[in-house]
Amino acid sequence: MQASSQIPHDVNYLDYKGKYKGLLSWILSTDHKRIALLYMFSMMTLFMVGVCLGLAMKLELIAPGKTIMGPQDYNAVFTVHGVIMIFMIVIPGLPAVFGNFLLPIMIGAKDVAFPKLNLFSWYVYIAGAVLVISSVLFGDGTPDTGWTFYAPYSFKTGTNMLPAIFGAFVLGFSSILTGLNFIVTIHRLRAPGMTWRKLPLFPWTLYGTAWIQLLATPVVGITLLLVSLERLFGIGVFDPALGGDPVLYQHLFWIYSHPAVYIMILPAMGAISEIIPTFSQKHVFGYNAIVVSTLAIAFVGYFVWGHHMFTAGMSGTAQYTFSILTFLVAIPSAIKVFNWISTMYKGSISLETPFYWAVSFIFVFMIGGLSGLVLGALATDVYVHDTAFVVAHFHFIVFGGVGFSFFAAIHYWFPKMFGRMYDKTWANVGWIFFFIGFLALYTPMFYLGLQGMPRRYYDYLEQFHSANILSTLGSWVMTFGLVITVINLFRSAKIGEIAPANPWNGKTLEWTVPSPPPVENFDVIPVYEEQDGPYEY
Amino acid sequence: MENEKHHIVPYRTYFYILAALLVFTLLSIEVTSIELGGLTVAAALLFASLKSFLVLTYFMHLKFDKPYIRIMVVFVLMIFLAVIIITFFDYFFR
Amino acid sequence: MSQAIHHDEHYDAEGSKIGMWLFIFTELLLFGGLFIIYSVYRYMNPDAFHLAAEELNRTVGSINTIILLISSMTIAMSTSALQKGQKGTTILLLEITFMLGLIFLVNKYFEWGVKFDHGIFPGSQHMLDTLSQGEILFFGLYFAMTGLHAIHIIVGMIVIGFALAGVSKGKVHADRSALLENAGLYWHLVDLIWIFLFPLFYLIH
């Protein structure tokens, strides 16, 4: 049992040679940092697929009528795009990549509570992804229901729904296991002296997220299972022909999928809450308020699912209840925005790439969130529901929010993860193209939605043409920025300057260990004294 | 270090609990065979809740564990209840 | 792998117990989804549910309830036995639990078998022809929920099997009882769910 002392503490996790070599030393490693990178590379691959599908859709929509594909392909493309992006990228994204990498280090632990389970979650994730992808490659045609799998269409269509639905179910399971692991880790493995009120904000958001993963995911699990049973045996639960209620399917789907949007955004907010103080060199403004708002979002976010169903035929009572709850959940988000901005007040701000990404995050998040208010009000939602306005809302907030935060985070923690600096000039160039392209891509969709263009439309009337052209052009600019950013990161991981342990003068624990961190993070578990804290500059 | 000594529950306690559970089961069978209309559902659910309370506190050791687990359980059940109630805002008022 | 060994060294009973509880929460909500569906459809088709429930055999249901309750007690006792250091009793109690689980499944098998013989199974033409929509829903849910519950019984039995092996090999003992305790927690969860399934399907007429 003396094995632990055999691990040399001066070897970082990238160079460490364990029992296995090569690829095996990665896919069999239980080191949380290696698992994080496993997730990152698998997600990157899937993400590229999703991006290409997105671009294909935009290209199709550049003009009315057929451009590059037929309606069946278009329907399949947005379904697979949505499924990949939601279930495989943004829901597991930040927790699985940055949570895995940083959570143990930030709370002063050597690993997560159940390292083997952690590796197992990755395998489950891959299994789910493979299942979904297999539905594209084999069988009677790519699923074409949209990522929402609404009944009864999802069991009427002749396409290959079973593997896709089951894959989504499996992916949910992976996300449950990760959440479980994180909660136990945070409860049990905090460094001595690190009380709950000294827990950095990113772990706090992971904690909130993990609870939603745990409590919401099973509901969609069972729902998707029932849809599969329905397709296989016709048990009748959601089939109106057999007395089932398709609206009940929507309830169950959104009971998960609304909280899921907070699974996506909370860790993103957490990363921003780390980045803003570091680059302002200032204690975060309103630590308690940010923590409370995190928990409040997680909690209230559980009860607002009905705002996706305002036209589905709920009772009036349910409609205005959900509307008012939706408005309440906007308040904690507002609190966070105010606190971030106040953190900059009287700070000493250094303009680095992660900070640019973080500020643009706040900007696009505000647009996305505020457009959410338009959707939350009854009269206006009835008008814009299922139009391009909704598409603009969620791209601004899902991909604007989570995507921008992801890039802020990857630049911020890049030196820690790979021990090298990225090239600053290229990173900034990438950002500016991305940002401008992003606005050009999605802002026109708000306009289209207000004009009344429905979503999931392969073809459209002439009056929607000009805005669509602008949007397609924007998608190219943004992709250009994305390509620069990604290439720059890949190159820098190999040839960038060697990075110091703490390039940004951050105060959380991950900056106290060498870059890249050694295999077990800490030689000696740090101990927090009374005056220590994550943001004491 | 952490492995605090467990509270060892005597067999006797478990036996009593089982007896209580069986009694509740019988009672619920009896009650539901009388015609009570809408109350039948309520009665059956009441007994089920009593039974699950016993299982949770004794068989599942909540009584002897640290309080935060109990808090978590209560919290989860509350969330679940709230979800059902809010769902019924739709069906009840349709 | 050395990392793995390293972590075994930090045996954290409390940690794995929380882990188990969290897992139980997700299981509760998994069934929770089904309970929501059940209550909505019951609310929408009270008469049909009433009628369909008459088809189910109360006696079999009650017997299965009693079996599960007893098995819950035996597995709870086994933890006490382990902590008292009575290895033999522990093993015996676990074996009884396992057998009770098996009997439950056998009962279920016959119960389902009878239904199938009557032409009541998901997607059957007989159901479509003779039953009302509410009744079809009732039986759809009946098969989905008790089926899922039966799967949980099987998983629970596998976990008990592991605990049993651990105890007899001496890997699980008074100071390292987490595996057994977690098996117990899981089994109680299975019991807990049945406590609600039983009145909802068999009792409320």
Place this chain on the structure above:
Amino acid sequence: MYILATTQASNFVSGVDRAFLIILSVCFFFLIGLTVTMIYFIFRYNKKRNPQATQIKGSTTLEIIWTGIPLILVLIMFYYGWAGWAPMKKAPEDSFQIDVVARMWNFTFQYENGKKTDTLFVPMNRPVKLNLNSMDVIHSLYIPAFRVKEDVVPGREKFLWFIPEKEGVYELFCTEYCGLQHSYMYNWVKTMPQEDFDKWYTDTTAQVASAKVDSPTAAGKRIMTNIGCFACHTIDGNKLVGPTFKGLYGHEVTVKAGGETKTVVADDEYIKKSILDPNSEIVDGFNKGLMQSYQGQLSDTEISQIIEYIKTLK
């Protein structure tokens, strides 16, 4: 469209647009205000200008203020959202009723006097109530100019109502994704002054059955257009979701029925059966369950008119 005055065509417009205006102005106020503040901070407290940060940990007063004010604002937004929506929930008793049948992928509007159209004709300044029925999956009826939208859910009785207030022709979309031709499931609403409407309503000649397609054709073709056969079938030999009608009549068709494959001749009997009980015999190479029965929606005379038309498609 929303911004154009020409689209303000129903009684709901003012309520909905007021909600839009109020919510959007609050949104723009915060968006611009916060962005400007943020940019100002970035310049003012730049490292060059402000090398030493002042540590401020928070302020309870501020937290309360910026919880309270947004709270009040969102309650106001909620109120206007509710006020614009509440009247949509209850249709007046004396509404002019029209039955809507939605199916993959068209809408059919059935009037009380038996008229059937695929374009919606409505009289002005009079409450119109649409009773929504779906044959297969969920659709959604959306008329942007009227600010109304309601899902059409199979197995549920739902409605939608409005008072048209401006003469014109407006778009009508299906906004709930419903499969292959979802994006072609749009049509038009034509609002007419009461006298014009009455004239149209009592006129039994075919010309005005549809606002856009008004070339006079055989009765069979008109029926098929109105009830939406051409969403799935073509008359030019191309294959859509269903087989083409070109050259169908009198030729042999390979069908699967209950696991067996056989060939039948497409005669009157066969076509009638295909319309009333489409899933009993499935044409080889096509999917079951897509075409729904038209039992009860097409009368025998209408079916024979359809057959007559199909006969002409050599």
